[in-house]
Amino acid sequence: MPSTFCVPEIFLDANATTPALPEISQLMEDVCCTQFANPSSPHLAALNPKQILETTRSLALRLFNEPKGTIIFNSGATEGINTAVFSVLQNAMGQNCKDKVLLYGATEHKAVPEALKYWNSVFQLNAEVVAIPVDKSGQLDLGFIAKHLDRALIVCTMGANNETGVVADLPALQGCIRAQHARIPWLVDCVQVLGKVALDLQAVDVDYATFSAHKLYGPKGVGCLYVNQKAVYSPLTVGGGQEQGARGGTENVAGIAALGKIFQWLLATREDAAACSPFAPLTQLQHYRERLLKALKRAFPELTLNQPYPDSLPTTLNFSVPTLTSGQLIAMFDAAGIRVSAGSACSTGRPKSFVLQAMGLPDWQSEGAIRLSFGPATSSAYIEAAEARINALAERLDAMRSATQNGLEGVFVPQPTSSSFTVFAEKISAQSGRLYLFGHSDDAADWLATHFPAARWEYISATELTTPTWHLELNADQVMTIENRETQRVAQIPATGIALTDEEKQAVQVASIPEINPQSDILVDVRERLETAAQPVIEPYTQALVAPRAEWISLLLTLAEVPAEQRYITICRSGGRSAVVAALAAKLRAPTLVSAELGVTHLIQNSICTRA
Ligand code: PLP
Numbered sequence: 001m002p003s004t005f006c007v008p009e010i011f012l013d014a015n016a017t018t019p020a021l022p023e024i025s026q027l028m029e030d031v032c033c034t035q036f037a038n039p040s041s042p043h044l045a046a047l048n049p050k051q052i053l054e055t056t057r058s059l060a061l062r063l064f065n066e067p068k069g070t071i072i073f074n075s076g077a078t079e080g081i082n083t084a085v086f087s088v089l090q091n092a093m094g095q096n097c098k099d100k101v102l103l104y105g106a107t108e109h110k111a112v113p114e115a116l117k118y119w120n121s122v123f124q125l126n127a128e129v130v131a132i133p134v135d136k137s138g139q140l141d142l143g144f145i146a147k148h149l150d151r152a153l154i155v156c157t158m159g160a161n162n163e164t165g166v167v168a169d170l171p172a173l174q175g176c177i178r179a180q181h182a183r184i185p186w187l188v189d190c191v192q193v194l195g196k197v198a199l200d201l202q203a204v205d206v207d208y209a210t211f212s213a214h215k216l217y218g219p220k221g222v223g224c225l226y227v228n229q230k231a232v233y234s235p236l237t238v239g240g241g242q243e244q245g246a247r248g249g250t251e252n253v254a255g256i257a258a259l260g261k262i263f264q265w266l267l268a269t270r271e272d273a274a275a276c277s278p279f280a281p282l283t284q285l286q287h288y289r290e291r292l293l294k295a296l297k298r299a300f301p302e303l304t305l306n307q308p309y310p311d312s313l314p315t316t317l318n319f320s321v322p323t324l325t326s327g328q329l330i331a332m333f334d335a336a337g338i339r340v341s342a343g344s345a346c347s348t349g350r351p352k353s354f355v356l357q358a359m360g361l362p363d364w365q366s367e368g369a370i371r372l373s374f375g376p377a378t379s380s381a382y383i384e385a386a387e388a389r390i391n392a393l394a395e396r397l398d399a400m401r402s403a404t405q406n407g408l409e410g411v412f413v414p415q416p417t418s419s420s421f422t423v424f425a426e427k428i429s430a431q432s433g434r435l436y437l438f439g440h441s442d443d444a445a446d447w448l449a450t451h452f453p454a455a456r457w458e459y460i461s462a463t464e465l466t467t468p469t470w471h472l473e474l475n476a477d478q479v480m481t482i483e484n485r486e487t488q489r490v491a492q493i494p495a496t497g498i499a500l501t502d503e504e505k506q507a508v509q510v511a512s513i514p515e516i517n518p519q520s521d522i523l524v525d526v527r528e529r530l531e532t533a534a535q536p537v538i539e540p541y542t543q544a545l546v547a548p549r550a551e552w553i554s555l556l557l558t559l560a561e562v563p564a565e566q567r568y569i570t571i572c573r574s575g576g577r578s579a580v581v582a583a584l585a586a587k588l589r590a591p592t593l594v595s596a597e598l599g600v601t602h603l604i605q606n607s608i609c610t611r612a
Contacts, residue, residue, distance in 0.1 A: 010338045010386045012292075014215070014375035015162045015192060015316060020258070021217040021278060021377065027261055028219065028254040035257075038250055040240060049253045056260030060224060063194075063263050063270075064209070067201035069228040072246045073256050076223035077191040078111045080210030081156075083225055083236045083247075085115040087208075088154045088185045089123050091232045097125040101148050104156040105140050106131040106358040107166070109189060112156045127153055131358075137308040138166030138359050142176040149177065154185045159193030159209075163355040163371055164307040165316030167197055170204040178205055185231060191215055191223075195266050195279060195376040196313050207231035213259045216266075217278070217377055222255030278377040285314035285376060288383045292372065293317060295387045299394035300324075306356050306365050315376060318356075320368040328530060329370050331573060335527075335535030335600070336393040338386065341371045396533040500583050508582040509594045511569055513606045516596060524570045524593065526581045527600065531573060535600055571596040571603060 011019070020028075031052065037045035039053055053073065060071045074080055092100070102116045116129045130148065133141045138161060145155065155177055160167045170188065177186055187208040193199050195216050201209060208231060212223035227233050227246075239248030268275035273283075280288075289310075296319065297303050306318040321329060326342035333340045342353075356366035374383070465472040471483040483490045516523070525532050570578035570593050582593035596603065 008337075010382070010389055012372045012374055012386060013339050013341045014378075015165075015371060015373035016341055017214045017220065018217045018375040018377075020219055023278075024218055024258045024261060028258050031254040031257045035253060039253060040242060040250070049251075052253055052257045052260065053251060056256050056263065059260050059263035059267065060211075060226070063267050064199065064201035064226060065203070067226070067228065069201075069226055069231070070246075072225045072227060072243050073251055073259075074223055074225055074247055075221050075252075076212040076214065077109075077189060077210040078115075079236070080208070080212075080223060080225035081109075081111045081187065081189060082115045082119075083233075084185075084187045084208035084210070084227075085112075085119050085154065085156075086236050087232050087234045088187075089116075089119040089125060090234050092125060092127075092153050093123045095125075097127040097153065099151060100125070100127040100153050101130045101151045102127050102154055102156075103130055103132055103145065103148055103152045105158060105168075106134050107138060107161050107164070107355040108156060108158055109162055109191075112158075112187075112189065116154075116156065125153075132157075134358050136360055137311075138164055138355075139169060140173065142172060145173075145176050146180060149180050149184060152181075152184055154187065156187045156189070158189040159191075159199060160196065160313050161355060162192050163353060163369070164318045164359070165192075165313030165373070166307060167193065167312060170206075174204045174206075183230065190226075192313065195262075196285065196315050197282065198270075201226060213255060213262060215375075216262050217375060218258040218262050219255050222252045222259060224259065280376055280378065282314055285378075286310060288374065288378060288380070289314050289317060291383055291387055292374075292390070295390035295394070296372075299390055299397055304365065306359075306361055306369055313373075315374050315378075317372045319370055319372075320365040321370075322364060322368075324368060324530075326368050326370055328528060329368070331528060331531045332393070332534040333370075334573070335531045336389050337535070337601075338389055341373075342369060393534050396536070397530070399533070500580065500587065504587060505579060505583045507586065508579045509592065510575075510579070510597050511594045512597045513602050516569055516603070517567075521567045521569050523596075523603075524568050524578075524581075525572075525600070526570050526578055527572050531600075535604070537571070537600055537603065567594060569594045569596050571600055573599040573601075575599060 031049075035048045035052065037043070037049050039046050039049040056073075057071045061067070061069075072083075074083065089102075102120060104112050104116060113129060113131070120127055120129060132144050132148075132155075135141065140157060149155070157168055157173055159170065168188075177184060185207045186205075187210075188204075188206045190199060190209045191212050192215065194211055205228070206226075207228045209226040210223065211226070214220040214222075233246065235246050235248060237248040238245075240250070242248055242251055265277040265279050268277040269279040269281060273281040293305075293309075296317070300319075300321045302322050303319050304322070306320060307316070320326075324332075330340060330342055352363070353366045353369050356369055374386075464474075471481075471485055473481045475481070479492050481490060481492050511521075523537055525537055570581045572578040572581075575596065575598050579595040582595040585593045
């Protein structure tokens, strides 16, 4: 396997993180090598590193419009949030907090509610942690805040949401919070807002504001916390008295230098849109987003936006496609060489976005949401490359749609009488499309409809079915004979389902990518149909068979008569599914299949690297 990838990916997940710009990594290297002295040292070598800290501090204050407060360097937003919450809740210790509340926006990054719950329990305050509801467009319910403010120890809100790009109305929040309670502690998580829309911390009287360098082309693990001079503050770490005692620990000087450079560029862009800075002005970012949305709508005409548009961060698109899950969409974008995310980066498994749920969006939207985000230093050429990939994907999807309009589509499944079937049915019922149950028991159809109501089951209540392509027959011994009428191939499958043991899966032969011979081996692509459409296996692997999940049976039929000496290699996205198909083939006594150890992306990269 090549150690580096040859196909550059289009990274559209900037709300999760951004790459360090070359100027930033160069600057950091210079600082690490030449300004390496400890800024707290008493000798002259400490002067430059100390200067770096103070320059960045004053650039930050200038960028935030000279609010009356200080900047404390730290490891990023999570630490900033914890420090602010720690300061406020420690200050409340000893008070009777039983009927107090800790308010946070329902769509906040989870660092906020987790910090509130954690410090509330450490300090044994027993205050109630309460989510402020949001409306359909993601804006906080000001009436709810006003109602609970009397009992609140802290209010935590965000500048812009990481999943939807919803930009908070900070002046309206200030009106609500400060009108009633001049000094209630107010934390605003500003991580996603900086560099994308204007932020003025003099105009809005917040107590704490968090920032992180890695969302703006700086390194991970460095950021800063703005603390209003009127706010309470307690250090989370103590030690050598760094940051005037506000945060113990030797400062990350190179990271802070990077942060300073970012602030300098942001100031330059703000003061002059044509300034020499990698950051694009707001109107340019809006234009980029429009271009991407247009391309996406071509690929997915049914696309529904899950955010107020255009009134949200100009760098974020959040959408769902009615018939596709976020897993299917991510696989398709991955296959097209575009990295996007489902909801937030922390979501795994079958994501259901709590942010979209809080906004009251239907389940299909919050389960199927895709977040596509780019950073404010994205170039026009990068957007063009992204558009080109999305347009190519649209073309392949169009071709696939017109090719599959006719004929009986779906998966034919055996009778649900074995436990392995339950697992199988559970997996495939999450698929979109029709599932045909072929057999002679009405009970089975009822059972399926009850247990897997989301799937579109169709019961074919005959022991024989003939379509232009297929002939299916179920005999009295519960053996299903399947014939592909186009290829005349026949296979027999037990109607009770097919269970694979661990031993059977482990017995599968595996080939690493460089071991695959494009001239003599035949690849069998077993990915989802959409993934295959998005990223076809390219030359020199011209002999690829495409056998998406819905057609595994036909794959087995196709292979039923291949010469034993021919090597067939199953390949999927990352190696798991191809091994299962190979094990299934072995179980059904089809010719031996070998499973590719890694997926199609690695294969393509290997082929390009080998040819280069
Ligand atoms: N807050 C928001 C809105 C974020 O998007 C993130 C990062 O994903 C964080 C906080 C955490 O930031 P950090 O990675 O700097 O701790």
